[in-house]
Amino acid sequence: MTDVPVRPLPPPSAAPSPSTPQTLAEATRCLNSWIEVDLDAMRDNVAALQRAVGPGVELIAVVKANAYGLGVEGLALPLEAAGVARFAVVSMPEALALRALGVTRPIVVLGHCFPADAAAAVAAGITVACHSLAVGEALSEAAVAQGRTAQVHIHIDSGLHREGVTADEAVALAPKLRGLPGIEVHGMSTHMANADEPDDSYSLHQRAEFERVVAALPWVPYRHAANSATALRRPELRYEGVRLGLSLHGVLPENTPDPGLRPVLSLKARLARVSALAEGDGVSYGLTWRAPRPSLVALVPVGYADGWRRALGNRGEVLVQGRRCPIVGRVMMDQFVVDVTGLPEPPREGDECVLIGGQGGGRITADEVAAKAETIPWDILASLQPRTPRLFHRGGLVVPPPAPE
Numbered sequence: 001m002t003d004v005p006v007r008p009l010p011p012p013s014a015a016p017s018p019s020t021p022q023t024l025a026e027a028t029r030c031l032n033s034w035i036e037v038d039l040d041a042m043r044d045n046v047a048a049l050q051r052a053v054g055p056g057v058e059l060i061a062v063v064k065a066n067a068y069g070l071g072v073e074g075l076a077l078p079l080e081a082a083g084v085a086r087f088a089v090v091s092m093p094e095a096l097a098l099r100a101l102g103v104t105r106p107i108v109v110l111g112h113c114f115p116a117d118a119a120a121a122v123a124a125g126i127t128v129a130c131h132s133l134a135v136g137e138a139l140s141e142a143a144v145a146q147g148r149t150a151q152v153h154i155h156i157d158s159g160l161h162r163e164g165v166t167a168d169e170a171v172a173l174a175p176k177l178r179g180l181p182g183i184e185v186h187g188m189s190t191h192m193a194n195a196d197e198p199d200d201s202y203s204l205h206q207r208a209e210f211e212r213v214v215a216a217l218p219w220v221p222y223r224h225a226a227n228s229a230t231a232l233r234r235p236e237l238r239y240e241g242v243r244l245g246l247s248l249h250g251v252l253p254e255n256t257p258d259p260g261l262r263p264v265l266s267l268k269a270r271l272a273r274v275s276a277l278a279e280g281d282g283v284s285y286g287l288t289w290r291a292p293r294p295s296l297v298a299l300v301p302v303g304y305a306d307g308w309r310r311a312l313g314n315r316g317e318v319l320v321q322g323r324r325c326p327i328v329g330r331v332m333m334d335q336f337v338v339d340v341t342g343l344p345e346p347p348r349e350g351d352e353c354v355l356i357g358g359q360g361g362g363r364i365t366a367d368e369v370a371a372k373a374e375t376i377p378w379d380i381l382a383s384l385q386p387r388t389p390r391l392f393h394r395g396g397l398v399v400p401p402p403a404p405e
């Protein structure tokens with residue numbers, strides 16, 4: 001292997017200061033890999049989704065799992081400013097982190113809560129999906145002690161057989177919760193098992209189950225049953241609010257109409273090394289790819305520890321100079337190799353490479369990466385790791401996330 005001559009590294013960029021916003025090009029000059037989060041696209045997606053579901057339906061931003069890997073620290077307040085009415089997360093720590101970021105809108109914890117979570121939930125004004133009388137009693141006690149009201153939602157397991165209570169249990173539980181001092185039973189929810197399947201028979205079955213509870217508890221004012229696919233496909237399941245995760249980021253479930261969304265996420269890297277290989281030279285662990293001819297290959301400093309799946313070895317592609325280049329050999333923990341033979345210009349160390357996103361006329365979507373890795377786009381996004389720097393940007397300028405309180 002002989003190294004191709006490299007371009008000298010650029011001088012270190014000036015220390016970023018809040019008074020001098022940096023362009024993306026400036027901010028990424030000395031980054032090996034990074035995630036770009038386009039806040040303009042996110043704001044436009046919120047507007048497009050609100051138009052699609054209609055003005056009377058609230059958007060509930062589902063920002064569990066670090067806002068699907070994009071970085072909740074930089075997305076929460078812009079989502080609030082863009083007009084989402086509520087937030088949903090899965091756990092109490094996620095809810096408290098949102099409050100620490102300065103989120104003031106209502107936050108629902110969809111997942112399991114313990115009675116021991118009650119005091120913190122009440123103090124931070126968190127709505128708990130209450131699955132038991134024990135949690136309701138703890139919330140009531142905390143609400144009375146703190147002189148506040150604890151808002152609860154009841155999640156109905158209408159057929160996913162995940163969290164929640166059955167329809168019959170909900171009908172029995174709701175009046176008991178209502179009778180506890182300091183408790184407001186504000187909402188009820190359910191979640192579809194086959195939201196993006198062309199066959200809607202199971203969704204109709206789940207709807208009928210949910211409607212049984214709706215009919216029995218007409219005094220509960222707020223209902224939510226739809227994720228992205230359901231919200232965009234089934235107007236009858238929009239109720240008062242829709243819980244949107246994937247679509248906020250401009251990625252759509254299968255079989256779902258596009259209301260004109262734009263991709264929010266890009267994953268990019270700078271080539272770490274460009275090498276010439278002789279015919280027959282092997283690449284990466286196991287030497288599963290051998291150069292079929294004298295080749296030029298480039299090292300991309302992103303690996304499976306960054307969420308870039310090992311399954312993409314010898315299968316995936318990335319963009320260099322706006323053109324698709326195949327991944328050759330296995331994806332390693334921190335790097336993989338691409339074949340850049342035959343690009344119009346030999347690439348150089350430091351050149352930008354796009355793993356998800358657009359470059360020149362080319363584009364690689366999260367859907368495509370998911371299909372090649374034999375998984376779903378939710379999994380590709382949620383696998384992004386904290387070690388990758390995030391650059392939240394608006395109008396081409398980097399917006400630093402707020403420091404937590």
Ligand SMILES: *Cc1c(COP(=O)(O)O)cnc(C)c1O
Nearest residue numbers: 062110191227228243244245246
């Ligand atoms: C994750 C989640 C959502 C969001 O689903 P998307 O398909 O990403 O819009 C909605 N509701 C519940 C209960 C969830 O767990």
